[in-house]
Amino acid sequence: MHQDPFRHLKYLRESLSQDNEPIGFFVSAGCPLSVDMPDGLYPLIPDxxxxxxxxxxxxxxxxxxxxxxxxxxxxxxxxxxxxxxxxxxxxxxxxxxxxxxxxxxxxxxxxxxxxxxxxxxxxxNVKLPDENTPYHRLGKWVRSIDRKIPVEIFTTNYDLLVEQSLEDLQVPYFDGFVGARRSFFDLRALEDNLIPTHWTRLWKIHGSINWYQEQGLEEKVVYRSSEIKENASHLIYPSHLKYEESRKMPYLALIDQLSRFIRRKSSLLVLSGYSFNDNHINDTIVNALKANPTAMVLGLMYGQFLTDDKETYPHAYRLARQQHNLNVWTFDTAIIGTNEGTWEYPEVPEDAHTLKEFVHNASDPTSPTQVKLGNFSEFTSFLQRFIGSGSSV
Structure with missing residues (x-):
């Protein structure tokens, strides 16, 4: 079976152009690797x-x-x-x-x-090298129009790159914390959605290097600081004990928010840099998709479908083969609606000139077709390419 890249890119383009449907992005560990750095300084953040x-x-x-x-x-x-x-x-x-x-x-x-x-x-604790990074391109797309439903950005990364890019571009956002001196987590504002609609939502599921845990008068408390502190109890969760009692807030609230987002009518969540190796997140995504057939989750994966004749992302493929509204795109192959096929097309549509740059080898039918949106840099270039355009191709 083959997948038509122009058809599916057009569908993605139209889905992302909606201002009255829930649109979210899931930024994970592979995304910092897409930031271009001067010689000798790559990567900005290691894997x-x-x-x-x-x-x-x-x-x-x-x-x-x-x-x-x-x-x-x-x-x-x-x-x-x-x-x-x-x-x-x-x-x-x-x-x-x-x-x-x-x-x-x-x-x-x-x-x-x-x-x-x-x-x-x-x-x-690093900074983006300039304002032309993939993170900034995502931020420019977010601020490009006033949306009736705010964009939500989920991330498993505990760096501050998303925050830097949004603040560089003066994009207002809410991350669950309020206050100026020792910002505290406001569960009610999150669960009751009591934030202005023009504020982007940023949900750091695995914690952050500027989140800390301290013993309060009666119990341990979590707060966010504007400074990175040394010799402190950083609240980062790269373990299966993310939801252990003393660490469960705000982790449980944020993983619940991921589920709530996917369960919203006609929601679209695009995953970038995520390898599907966190079973708890996988379960959250799949269970929400099963409960809401109108939702769509698109996993954009870096690299080829196979590596050394073995599946590069076996967990992702297994789930996508079973769940119709979980689609997975690698550079050379996609699983769409549970159907697996390589990218291929009979001919370039006449009205697809703005999409052609994202279908590699489109001008050479003898070469394998590649769609490389699994590279976070290419995906954010795709977003930037269509800022300000209508829903037509």
Missing amino acids: VKGLTQAINKDLEHNKKYKILTTELLKASKSIDNIEDILSFIRSLIIVSKGSTVRGLSEGDLLSLETTICGIISSKL
Whole structure:
């Protein structure tokens, strides 16, 4: 089977042109890799593997960390994935109260968690190099028209790149926190949608490097600071304990918001840089799609459908083959309406001149057709290309 790229790009273009339907974007770990950087400075932010390698190098002489990684390997966990490492630490903290677990005390584990989160914060506390980045192109599209329904941006990243781009462009947004000195999370404003419609919504599902947790008078409290603090309890959630009791707010409220968004009539959510390796998010997306057949989730995946003859994103493909309103596009193949097929077309439509630049090899029928919106830079160029245009191709 083949998929017609012009037909589906036109449909995407028309869907994104609606100002009275819910439109959302899901920005995940692969997106920072699309930012062009000067020679020797790429990437702006490393991927999970690169970040983990940096942490392992920084802590290679830390005796407690050596004990931790040794025990991690004994438990058949990966020392090349910081999410596994933090999950392991946090699971040990739960059972270490007043004792020692795997040669590490509760104090050792808490110190390691703080140290690792501090390194993550330092690696992610970076700025976009200029105002011509993919993040800025997304921001320009968001501010291009006054929408009857606000745009919602979900992200699993705990960097501040989305915030920087929106603020550079003076795009007002609400992230769930209110206040100026020690901003606190306002659950009522989120759940009751009590924010002006011209404010974009920014939901940081996995926390942020400028979110912190402190012991209040009666319970632990979460707040957001305008400054990045050292030696603080950064509220970032790269682990399966995102919804553990002391960390569940605002995580549960934000994952619920993702579900509510998809359940809205005729909603469209575009995923960028997401590899479908978080089962909790996958379940949230699929369950909401099952409850709302009018919704559409489009996963734009980086690279080819296969890598070394193996499926590049097996979790995404499995879900898309079962759920009609979850579509997945890779560079060379797409699963649309549960039907899998390579990108191919009989001829270029006469009215498709503005779409042709996004169908690679469109002028050479002997070469494989490629649609590369899975590159966040190309997708945001697609958005910018149609700013101010009507719904026609």
